[in-house]
Amino acid sequence: MSSQEIAFVIVAVAGTIGAFRVVTARNVVHAALYLVVTLSTAAIVYLLLAAEFVAWVQILIYVGAIVILFLFGLMLTKAPIGREALDNQRRGVAFVVGLGVFGGLFYLLQDAFPWEASDVEPVQGTASSVGTSIFQDFVLPFEAISFLLLAALIGAIVLSRKDDAP
Amino acid sequence: MIRLPLVLTFAAVLFSTGVYGVLARRNAVLVLMSIELMLNAVNINLVAFSQHLQQVTGQVFALFVIAVAAAEVGIGLAIVILIYRNRETINVDEVNLLKW
Numbered sequence: 001m002s003s004q005e006i007a008f009v010i011v012a013v014a015g016t017i018g019a020f021r022v023v024t025a026r027n028v029v030h031a032a033l034y035l036v037v038t039l040s041t042a043a044i045v046y047l048l049l050a051a052e053f054v055a056w057v058q059i060l061i062y063v064g065a066i067v068i069l070f071l072f073g074l075m076l077t078k079a080p081i082g083r084e085a086l087d088n089q090r091r092g093v094a095f096v097v098g099l100g101v102f103g104g105l106f107y108l109l110q111d112a113f114p115w116e117a118s119d120v121e122p123v124q125g126t127a128s129s130v131g132t133s134i135f136q137d138f139v140l141p142f143e144a145i146s147f148l149l150l151a152a153l154i155g156a157i158v159l160s161r162k163d164d165a166p
Numbered sequence: 167m168i169r170l171p172l173v174l175t176f177a178a179v180l181f182s183t184g185v186y187g188v189l190a191r192r193n194a195v196l197v198l199m200s201i202e203l204m205l206n207a208v209n210i211n212l213v214a215f216s217q218h219l220q221q222v223t224g225q226v227f228a229l230f231v232i233a234v235a236a237a238e239v240g241i242g243l244a245i246v247i248l249i250y251r252n253r254e255t256i257n258v259d260e261v262n263l264l265k266w
Contacts, residue, residue: 002167002168004167004168005168005169005172008168008172008173008176009172012172012176012179015176015180016176016179016180016183019179019180019183019184019203020183022183022187022196022199022200022203023183023184023186023187023190023191023196023200023203028193028195028196031196031199032199035199035202035203038180038203038206039202039206042180042206042209042210045173045176045210045213046210046213048168049168049173049213049214049216049217050217051213051216051217051225051228053225053229054209054213054225054228054229054232057229057232058209058232061232061233061235061236062202062206062232062235065236066202066235066236066239069239069240069243070195070198070199070239070243072243073195073198073243073246073247074195076247076250077195077246077247077250077256078250079193079195079256085193086191086192086193086196087190087191087192088190088191088192088259090189090190091190093189094185094186094189094190095186095190097185097186097189098182098183098185098186098189099182101181101182101185102178102179102181102182105174105178105181105182106175106178109171109174109175109178110171113170113171113174114171115169115171116169117167117169118167118169118170118218120167120217120220121220122167122217123216123217123220123221123222125213125216125222125225129222130222130225130226130229133222133223133225133226134226134229137223137226138226138230141230142230145230145233145234148233148234148237149233149236149237151237152236152237152238152240152241153240155241155244156240156241156243156244159241159244159245159248160244160247160248
């Protein structure tokens with residue numbers, strides 16, 4: 001096991017614990033804070049995979065913006081505290097389904113990908129290389145994404161403004 | 167380099183945790199958080215395959231997924247707040263207006 005893999009395993013264990021706490025926490029604000037842990041570990045995983053631009057975007061967008069949006073959503077909706085208030089009655093079925101999904105995925109990827117280490121050079125995901133790829137090969141999807149963001153912005157404003165406003 | 171199945175296993179754990187959260191939670195904001203977990207698992211897979219295939223394309227698509235996730239959370243939370251304003255609850259099993 002290389003040192004990178006040891007670091008990855010430590011980070012992955014932290015991220016897994018955070019993810020489990022997100023779906024089991026009895027206080028919604030704690031769930032949001034554990035989500036920060038999991039999203040940050042995902043960013044560290046990107047760094048370990050030499051995708052630095054995606055890692056910083058992850059920190060900026062997810063940890064910086066989306067979690068804040070979640071906290072505002074929790075603040076504005078007065079969420080109750082306690083397991084019965086936050087979870088429904090079919091936890092057992094949900095657990096079986098989740099376990100089944102994991103079992104299926106794990107079996108498939110054991111089958112499909114070898115465990116032998118490959119000594120390929122990592123492709124550096126710097127802002128330069130990612131930007132070159134976006135603006136050479138993916139200009140049209142990039143424009144579509146910007147239209148989507150604009151539509152989402154307008155839609156969110158339309159949805160959340162009060163009807164009796166002038 | 168980190169071996170590919172190791173990363174994919176971590177992503178599978180995150181994804182199935184998100185599936186459990188979507189099915190087990192009844193607070194709509196927590197359901198959205200579980201969806202974020204699943205989207206993150208997909209992103210980790212995209213970056214891992216980008217390294218495996220020696221191409222930067224996977225990272226570009228991870229960025230697109232992050233942008234779509236941001237739009238999704240904005241719209242989703244707007245809808246949740248609207249439902250709360252109208253129904254005084256955001257429990258997904260009590261919002262059954264479209265159920266017959």
